Amino acid sequence: MVIADPLSMDTRSSVPTPRPTMGTSSLATAGDSSAPASEILIDIEHLDFFYGASQALHDITLQVEAKKATALIGPSGCGKSTLLRCLNRMNDLIDGTRIGRGTIKIRDVEINGRDIDVIELRKRVGMVFQKSNPFPKSIYENITYGLRLQGVKTKAQLDEVVERSLRAAALWDEVKDRLHASGLGLSGGQQQRLCIARAIAVEPEIILMDEPCSALDPIATAKVEELIHELKTNFTIVIVTHNMQQAARCSDRTAFFYMGRLVEYAETRTIFMNPGNPQTEAYVSGRFG
Amino acid sequence: MNAPATAHIFKARPTTARRREKTSFWLFRAATYLVLFCGAAVFATIVVKGSRSVFQAKAPFINTTFFTEAPESLYVFEYQGKKMELGDKAYRAFKAQNPDAATVKTESYVYSAGGIFPCIVGTVLLVVGSMTIALILGVCAAIYLNEYARDGRFIRFIRLAILNLAGVPSIVFGLFGFGLFVLFFDWNVSLLSGWFTLAFMVLPVVITASEESLKSVPKGFREGSLALGATKWQTIRKNVLPYALPGILTSSILGIARVAGETAPIMFTAAYVVRDKLPWDVEKFSDFFFQGVMALPYHIYVVSSKIPQNEYTERVQYGTAFVFLMIVALVATTSIVLRNHLRNRYKW
Numbered sequence A: 001m002v003i004a005d006p007l008s009m010d011t012r013s014s015v016p017t018p019r020p021t022m023g024t025s026s027l028a029t030a031g032d033s034s035a036p037a038s039e040i041l042i043d044i045e046h047l048d049f050f051y052g053a054s055q056a057l058h059d060i061t062l063q064v065e066a067k068k069a070t071a072l073i074g075p076s077g078c079g080k081s082t083l084l085r086c087l088n089r090m091n092d093l094i095d096g097t098r099i100g101r102g103t104i105k106i107r108d109v110e111i112n113g114r115d116i117d118v119i120e121l122r123k124r125v126g127m128v129f130q131k132s133n134p135f136p137k138s139i140y141e142n143i144t145y146g147l148r149l150q151g152v153k154t155k156a157q158l159d160e161v162v163e164r165s166l167r168a169a170a171l172w173d174e175v176k177d178r179l180h181a182s183g184l185g186l187s188g189g190q191q192q193r194l195c196i197a198r199a200i201a202v203e204p205e206i207i208l209m210d211e212p213c214s215a216l217d218p219i220a221t222a223k224v225e226e227l228i229h230e231l232k233t234n235f236t237i238v239i240v241t242h243n244m245q246q247a248a249r250c251s252d253r254t255a256f257f258y259m260g261r262l263v264e265y266a267e268t269r270t271i272f273m274n275p276g277n278p279q280t281e282a283y284v285s286g287r288f289g
Numbered sequence B: 001m002n003a004p005a006t007a008h009i010f011k012a013r014p015t016t017a018r019r020r021e022k023t024s025f026w027l028f029r030a031a032t033y034l035v036l037f038c039g040a041a042v043f044a045t046i047v048v049k050g051s052r053s054v055f056q057a058k059a060p061f062i063n064t065t066f067f068t069e070a071p072e073s074l075y076v077f078e079y080q081g082k083k084m085e086l087g088d089k090a091y092r093a094f095k096a097q098n099p100d101a102a103t104v105k106t107e108s109y110v111y112s113a114g115g116i117f118p119c120i121v122g123t124v125l126l127v128v129g130s131m132t133i134a135l136i137l138g139v140c141a142a143i144y145l146n147e148y149a150r151d152g153r154f155i156r157f158i159r160l161a162i163l164n165l166a167g168v169p170s171i172v173f174g175l176f177g178f179g180l181f182v183l184f185f186d187w188n189v190s191l192l193s194g195w196f197t198l199a200f201m202v203l204p205v206v207i208t209a210s211e212e213s214l215k216s217v218p219k220g221f222r223e224g225s226l227a228l229g230a231t232k233w234q235t236i237r238k239n240v241l242p243y244a245l246p247g248i249l250t251s252s253i254l255g256i257a258r259v260a261g262e263t264a265p266i267m268f269t270a271a272y273v274v275r276d277k278l279p280w281d282v283e284k285f286s287d288f289f290f291q292g293v294m295a296l297p298y299h300i301y302v303v304s305s306k307i308p309q310n311e312y313t314e315r316v317q318y319g320t321a322f323v324f325l326m327i328v329a330l331v332a333t334t335s336i337v338l339r340n341h342l343r344n345r346y347k348w
Helices: A024-030 A080-087 A118-124 A139-149 A155-168 A172-178 A188-201 A218-231 A244-250 A268-273 A278-284 B016-054 B064-068 B088-097 B099-103 B117-148 B153-166 B170-184 B191-215 B219-227 B232-239 B241-261 B285-290 B296-305 B311-345
Strands: A040-051 A054-065 A069-073 A097-106 A125-128 A206-210 A236-240 A253-258 A261-267 B071-079 B082-087 B106-114
Touching (some): A054 A236, A054 A253, A069 A244, A080 A097, A080 A206, A080 A236, A080 A253, A118 A125, A125 A188, A125 B219, A139 A155, A139 A188, A139 B232, A155 A172, A155 A188, A188 A206, A188 B219, A218 A244, A244 A268, A253 A268, A253 A278, A261 A278, A268 A278, B064 B117, B064 B311, B071 B088, B082 B088, B082 B106, B106 B296, B106 B311, B117 B153, B117 B191, B117 B232, B117 B241, B153 B191, B170 B191, B191 B241, B191 B285, B219 B232, B241 B296, B241 B311, B296 B311
Parallel strands (some): A069 A236, A125 A206
Antiparallel strands (some): A040 A054, A253 A261, B071 B082, B071 B106
């Protein structure tokens, strides 16, 4: 395996000029322009995952395509969130978790390898959580948090990123007059979009979303879903959801999990219209789960 | 059963459960009032008796001598039919002016005149130094225990040890400090010995409370920060510690009250019965740390048990106690204001 991998390559901080669109830099540096549209970005093979002695994931094999939205659905406790958190190694924070077998490769790099810098991985693989978690700081400070960690101090650059990220998260018009007010003063839906803006401010390649709309009302949910649609042009999105309509509305491919196993993985249309597995059919038609 | 005409199904009837309810309610209420009464009685005694030494009838109404002077001996004598009460310095000046006064029968009472300025200074120095040490050590330990350490047998043992430390009597801390700092490190009776002894004594309080306030910071803040590519330490420094600080300060208020109030740990390690020089009156800077000081609680102990008791010493006792209470209240208020200020800045 080549170690001088995309995960440790960071061109962002060395590019001083503002770029017109989001997320282009990482792709421009990492892939060649003639890559096919359905490029495999995340490649999970035969993954077994354990919490202590209990196995949460059994032999998961799944490929996520670049610049697509992939939905992970299934009843509670089926392992979909666990899998999501494997992708940026958030499970490292939980005592007693371990990967028993299998590999997770992002751009052909095994992310659980010994020489992987988790910090660098998480810069590339952003995350939006189930419960919106804006920091108790101003909106501006929330967005610039990740960049400041990377040592960006220039005000012009920070201002530019704040505007770009908020625009990308469809929040700019609502908050542009109160950037220095607390992020906690926003409504639930705005808070979640702020978290999305915060995640895209560090220009990740992949955005993981862990039930991002489960605490939102239908209108706020619609806005976030619309946002996911737009973000797909620049980012690869993996979204865990309980809401099957949501999966149907905003994802290109859907994976159905049950009891820690991947039951079916196909085009979203196929999963919902013509599922190959009776369990999938029972679940998407609402007969269990 | 012949029920009266007004009876209905919800009519109140005296039952055993009801009577018991009433009795127990009054019992609890009486207990609360008793506690309140005890507290008020202690406070009132100190305030009433102490205000005689702290306040005065003439302007500026506060007895400045009591706050700004060192303790002196009090000389009481009758001179030309007038009863005189003079402090040491004033008595000498008086004798110089009136040589015949030397022959008059004079009673002297140690520490009953002058003020308690050196004690106030000493206590403030002890509190500031020991709380600084305790907060630095305690917060670091709490961060390690709560953020870094993985739960295991060793960590459980450490927690048990901390809990046990909280139960150690303060006199034992005094002996420990005497043995380790005063004798073994050869720091003598000094500020430094007192600081470390007191710091070790409040450490369990500080650690436990710091850990609690670190725990109360939502997990989402940590995860959110880590997911943006922060290291663990960056996360703690920028996104956990600032929010935990109000809680840590609250805990240190309790610590301050304890550090300021304990007599036993400092009586072998830092406190002098009397000292002429003020703490900043040193030849070289390093001497500052290696000098003993006077302290309020120890002064109260000295004037109420080490010298003959009479009406004159009582003034110093209650005056000192009153000032002491006020200082602790002042420090606590400051911390609470600071905490509220911080809390309003970081609310979630």
